[in-house]
Amino acid sequence: MVQEQREQQQAISQIVVFRLDDEYYGADIAVVREVVPLQRVTPVPRTPDYVKGVINLRGRVIPVIDLRRRLGLPEGQVTKATRIAVAEVAGDQVGMIVDAVEEVARVSSDAIEPPSALMAKLDRDNVLGVAKVADRLITLLDLRRILVREDRKSPVAPH
DSSP states (O other), X not given: OHHHHHHHXXXXXXXXXXXXXXXXXXXXXXXXXXXXXXXXXXXXXXXXXXXXXXXXXXXXXXXXXXXXXXXXXXXXXXXXXXXXXXEEETXXXXXXXXXXXXXXXXEEGGGEEOOOTTSOHHHHHHEEEEEEETTEEEEEEOHHHHTEETTTTEEXXXX
């Protein structure tokens, strides 16, 4: 009985749920370090179009990307709910501008479907699966892939 409970606990993970447009996306809470209100982003020249620039977060300079642009979505409106979700990949922190952060949700592994074969390969590479949480579908993003620049295979940086 105790072993069964442990297996069930291991099968449940926590995800940070955020919104881009009218769609819900999620990322492993172990990767998302914190969520902060949108602040002034200092542009950095000669960076990919999805890199908005850098912010000073408690003395650390952190690159910030527009997650909409990185995923090929149209640019959105900045609202009071717009946030920067700070993720850590390969020891480096990267901020992602999202429309809103909704919640931290618990998801059991049996509520996650693998990415559909109908998705474009690029999309499938960035998606871990689709979670069914309550009455909505949440696309689970692989931030370890999304936050790495293809041309350098290193975390997104404003170099």
